[in-house]
Amino acid sequence: MPVFGEQLLKNLSxxxxxxxxxLPEFQGERGKLILExxxxxxxxxxLLASVDGDLRxxxxxxxxxxxxxxxESVEERIENxxxxxxxxxxDGVLGKFTLERLFKSKGCAGAxxxxxSALSDDANNRIDSMPERGWYFYYVESLPTVxxxxxxxxxxxxxxxxxxxxxxxxxxxxPVSNKALANVIIxxxxxxxxxxxxxxxxxxxxxxxxxxxxxxxxxxxxxREFMNAACHEIGHIIGLHHSANPADLMYPIIPxxxxxxxxxxxxxxxALPWLGPPVS
Numbered sequence: 001m002p003v004f005g006e007q008l009l010k011n012l013s014x015x016x017x018x019x020x021x022x023l024p025e026f027q028g029e030r031g032k033l034i035l036e037x038x039x040x041x042x043x044x045x046x047l048l049a050s051v052d053g054d055l056r057x058x059x060x061x062x063x064x065x066x067x068x069x070x071x072e073s074v075e076e077r078i079e080n081x082x083x084x085x086x087x088x089x090x091d092g093v094l095g096k097f098t099l100e101r102l103f104k105s106k107g108c109a110g111a112x113x114x115x116x117s118a119l120s121d122d123a124n125n126r127i128d129s130m131p132e133r134g135w136y137f138y139y140v141e142s143l144p145t146v147x148x149x150x151x152x153x154x155x156x157x158x159x160x161x162x163x164x165x166x167x168x169x170x171x172x173x174x175p176v177s178n179k180a181l182a183n184v185i186i187x188x189x190x191x192x193x194x195x196x197x198x199x200x201x202x203x204x205x206x207x208x209x210x211x212x213x214x215x216x217x218x219x220x221x222x223x224r225e226f227m228n229a230a231c232h233e234i235g236h237i238i239g240l241h242h243s244a245n246p247a248d249l250m251y252p253i254i255p256x257x258x259x260x261x262x263x264x265x266x267x268x269x270x271a272l273p274w275l276g277p278p279v280s
Contacts, residue, residue, distance in 0.1 A: 007064040012074065013041040015067050020093050044094050044102055045074070051252035052077055053242075084246045085253075136173040136237065138162065138212075139182035146221045154226060158186070161230040161260065168266030171238055184237060186212045212237055224259060231260045239272045240265070 049056045055077040062070050075092030082090040085101050094102075146154035165171040176182050212233045228249060235250050243250040249258060249265045261269075 005064055008059065008062065008067065009042040009045060011064055012045060012059075012067045012070075015071055016074070016094075017041065019071065023093070041094060044099055047102060048077065048081060052081065054080075084244065084251075086246065136162070136171065136184050137176045137182050138173060138184035138186055139176050139179045141179075141185060141187040143186070144188045144221055144226070146223060146226045148223060153223075154221070157223065157227050158230050161227060161234055164231060164260045165234055165238065165266075165269070168261045168263070169238070169269035171234075171269065184212065224256075225254075227259060228254045235261070235265060235269070238269060240268055243268070 045055075045059075049059055055074065058070050058073050058077070078094060078098070079090050079092040081102070082092075082098055085098075087097060087101060089095065089097065140155065140158065143154040143158060146157060148154075148156070150156070159175060162171070162173040162175075166173060179185070232249055232254055240250050242252045243265070245251060245264065246253070247255060247258075247262065247264075249255070249261045250268070
């Protein structure tokens with residue numbers, strides 16, 4: 001989850017609370033939760049920003065003493081979340097039901113466009129020397145533990161996730177045991193808050209290395225969460241951006257009632273101008 005300045009979040013939550021507490025409906029039970037805990041509001045704003053790139057950009061570009069200038073923009077992003085979450089109340093206010101939905105959600109920090117100049121010479125040389133770059137050759141540095149019927153169950157789910165993208169969209173992938181042969185590196189990494197994963201990607205035609213990170217979360221992964229998180233991040237690796245449809249795997253907040261890509265996700269992948277890194 002992105003970490004913004006404490007003063008920015010404090011000033012923003014104070015301003016929002018001062019505005020919202022004047023609303024008639026906040027005189028009753030609906031507003032009690034948020035008005036009693038500004039710390040909760042700060043956490044909710046930060047969590048929403050972790051899955052909403054527009055809100056993240058707004059907060060990143062705002063000084064702590066200029067929060068009054070972004071109040072309406074923040075409320076618009078809250079409305080967008082409420083609308084996409086099919087909440088009955090769409091008012092741009094973090095009330096009781098919006099907070100409950102938000103804190104039950106778990107999602108993706110997004111695809112991070114990486115500067116190719118940040119790659120080491122070794123990484124660039126490794127990419128340029130790959131004989132068949134139409135395939136995704138993935139190397140696993142480490143994976144979080146996923147409870148299951150066998151040891152190393154997370155690896156089985158990860159391999160299945162790649163195969164599912166092959167079935168839905170024709171993506172070609174193969175695990176490799178030699179890191180020097182890989183163009184995708186997968187690892188576990190402690191991530192903030194409720195973010196399950198993130199991908200570091202670039203233009204496949206530019207020959208950039210691709211990286212995928214899944215949250216460490218010891219003892220907390222379930223089979224469904226891990227499968228969906230792995231499939232979601234692979235979606236970014238192959239070139240998909242977030243979907244605006246909350247029923248899709250590629251929605252920023254990963255749906256709880258699916259298992260892998262949906263037909264819509266597969267069709268979006270098929271429509272990409274590439275289905276793998278280009279052949280050299």
